[in-house]
Amino acid sequence: MKPKTIIEKIWENHVVYREEGKPDLLYIDLHLVHEVTSPQAFEGLRQKGRKVRRPDLTFATMDHNVPTVNRFVIEDEVARNQMTALERNCREFSIALADLYSSEQGIVHVIGPELGLTQPGKTIVCGDSHTSTHGAFGALAFGIGTSEVEHVLATQTLWQHRPKTLQIRVNGRLEEGVTAKDVILAIIHRYGVDVGTGYIIEFTGDVIRNMSMEERMTICNMAIEAGARAGLVSPDETTFEYLRGRKYAPKGEEFEKAVERWRQLATDEGATYDKTIEIDAAAIAPMVTWGTTPGMSIAIDGTVPYPEDFATETERKAAQLALRYMGLEPGTPMTEIPIQHVFIGSCTNSRISDLRAAAQIVQGKKVAPGVRALVVPGSQQVKRKAEEEGLAQIFIDAGFEWRDSGCSMCLSMNPDVVPEGERCASTSNRNFEGRQGKGARTHLVSPVMAAAAAIYGRFVDVRKLQTETVR
């Protein structure tokens, strides 16, 4: 039999109907729902008198709009209406909802994995582009629009053309202080924000294999910033161990049987991809974005680039506009850029390992004067765990604000906003204009880089910091 990639295997397992000249009709195993992209879909069902076909394969939570100071006082009436609408819709259509009172509430891409809903081999969709996160488990997971949300609610299927396959192989070993976030930022920097357009990415290589599940989630989360709707990693022992004992994961003997099935999903030896790119991990440094796309980044020991150094007219123009928006001078060392805000959170970097790594940098130190620093855990479970482990206290003692779980300052739909013209070192995924507030200047970094920026009031090279700590 011809060797296959995991992408081909999952796809073939889910074809409900196939006909020449048409996309495939694919079955969806898990549909995650949140308050922002679902109300119009439910309204569409009501207007046509349709039902939700498989409420048992659908799971909802509230995350985008949620206040992180006092979640039970939602002053924004429009936001409150949207959350009330989700409650009503879930009740009416019998969908399980982790609402603000639930101990399982959190960012949809954090709670899917931690509840064990996310499993290898599943097709997973959500009205959110960062659904690619779930690919870390060897699932085929991608973001969809509201019309597709309605289609999945009504039929549990989607018409899809099979995208091409792109292998991104990360070879070698990462230097101390260089994280999963830096790997994905470096990939996007080198190959561009549209390298994955029309593709599903499989991340392979020693570096990915040696990563924890949470690190793999960070990588797959940002596949969409490279243009790919889905990014995934073939499952292995790390995947299975993570899932063992999770609430919705199979139990006992069923779990062992599932592991046997999951093992078969991994890409076969000798399988081929439409495109392969390779990257050497040793060459990756901690990354900081200087511009307004996730591709506009540079190593921490670099300087803000000159627009004239870019190859094409389009890029030069984009760099000029970005530098103007960011208020940066070409040639400025990245370590001389002062910051006023720090945001540790988002579906990219708000899990327990992210908070542990950041806390290690912060322990026994103080947030620099004039810096406002926030830690927003990804879920109620992460929050409780961080409190039990004493991480919350480390952050609080250092002068961080310790918040409740939600999307928060990643897109600032809730009251957590960066003021115009001010800079934020952010562990989120998008540095688009206005993303964290009108005129806000976002610099994407890893959790350790964000933590260090909070302490020094500017970007610092965590690799040097760690050597000093050792001394």
Add this chain to the structure above:
Amino acid sequence: MQPFTIHKGKVAGLDRANVDTDQIIPKQFLKRIERTGFGKFLFYDWRYINEHTLNPDFELNRPENQGATILVANENFGCGSSREHAPWALQDYGFKAVIAPSFADIFYNNCLKNGLLPIRLAKQDVEYLLQESVRADYELTISLEEQRVYDGTGFDRTFDIDPYRKQLMLKGWDEIDLTFVYEPYIIEYEKKHHPVS
């Protein structure tokens, strides 16, 4: 969905690459639970200086672009968030089609679901249209049936579109109704793989 067959209209140019959906419709407008009324918030941060003042420098506010129904932009248009509010806003503003050298996957799909026609043309053709679009009277005709874009004075190009999507768009059909035709296959699949517990 609104059917799309043939459309003739004025062209507005937005010569920027990687226009993300956060720019097309910023997050503060995503809290509404309706599908309509997003047009006035389209490109909000670029289009307005403040709540009451339009930014005269922004491309869509220029006199020659008033009444435009075809938007021409540069590479990777619609990247970022999956928000379908982006095509809703473009459509509500009055656009019927968007032309670019490339589109982000989710945005491209979302357009097709709403009858807003996304058209990929070669980079040099897009550059040509961006130049022409500064003329207030520059118009294009788009025929979806023929998969053709032309200006009547020499510019004439064909474009690719998935035949299945093309049919749905020409007819303005509801895709969910169509999918229900295949329900026996869904039932069969579920019996095998996903019995209702």
